[in-house]
Amino acid sequence: MGRHFPLRRSEDWNPADAEAREGSRFPGARSRRGGRGGGPAEPAGRKAMQLCHQVAMTLSEVLAECGDPLLQGLRVLGVEPAPDASRLSVALACDEGGSVSRVEDHLAKASGHLRGEIAQAITRKRAPMLIYHIAPDEAVD
Template sequence: MKRSEKKTRALVRSLCAQIHDDDGPQNRHRKEHRDRTGIDRKSMQLCAQVRRSLNGLIPVPSDPAFDNSRLESVEPAPDSARLKVILSVEAPAPAQVVMIRARLAALQGYLRAQVAADINRKQAPVLIFELVPRHEGEL
C-alpha cells in the first residue's frame, strides 16, 4: 500500500464513524478504474485525420488493382499506434484480393509517409489493411 493511500484511509477514518465502499477518493481519479482499451477521443480524432489523408490516396486512380474499391473506415487496432484501415471491394475474386493485398503491401511505406506528412504526431501510426467484400447494391 502506498503512503498516499495510507494517508487517505487515515483521513477518511478520522472523518466518519463507519467506512463504506463509496468513501474515499472518487473512482475516476484512481488509475485502476480508467479505461484500458486505448480508444478515446484523441484516438478517434487521429483516425478521422488518417481517413481524410488516405481518402485521396486510396483507391489509387492509376492502379487497376483498386478498381471498385473504397475506403470504409479507419479504427484503432488496439490503440492509436496501429490503425486498421478497412477497404471494401465489390465482388472480389480470389485473384483480385491477392493482387490488392500485394499492391497495398508495396504501397504501405508510401501511404504511411503521406499520412505522417498530413498529421502532427511524433510517430506516424502503423497502417494495417483489411479487405471486406461489398455487394453490388451497396453504395
C-alpha cells in the same frame, strides 16, 4: 565539512523498513499508478477518433490520386484504433472485381508510400502502423 546524514552499514539496512518509510512519506503512491495511460483496456478517446477520421480522409484522397488503377478502385469504409492509436485498422472495399489476394499484394507494395503520406498529413511524433482489411465486393449478382 561534516556529514548531514548518518552512515549506515549494509548489515543494518532492512528492505522492509525502507518500504515502510516510503509508504508513510508518499501515501497512495502505488495505487495512483494506473490512473493515466493509453493501455489497451482504455476505450478509444476523442483524440484517437480524431486521428482515425484524419487518416481515413487522407487515405481516401491518396488512394484516389494513386497511379495504380487497382488501388484507385478502393474505398475507405472506416478506420479504428487496434488496440490503440499507434496501430490503426483500415477497412477497405474494392469497387472493381479484383481478387482480394491481388489487392493485398498491391497494398503491401504501396504501404510505405501510404504511411508516408499519412505521416505528412497528421501531427504526431510517430506515424501509426496501418493494418488493412479488405471487404469483398458487396454487390454480387
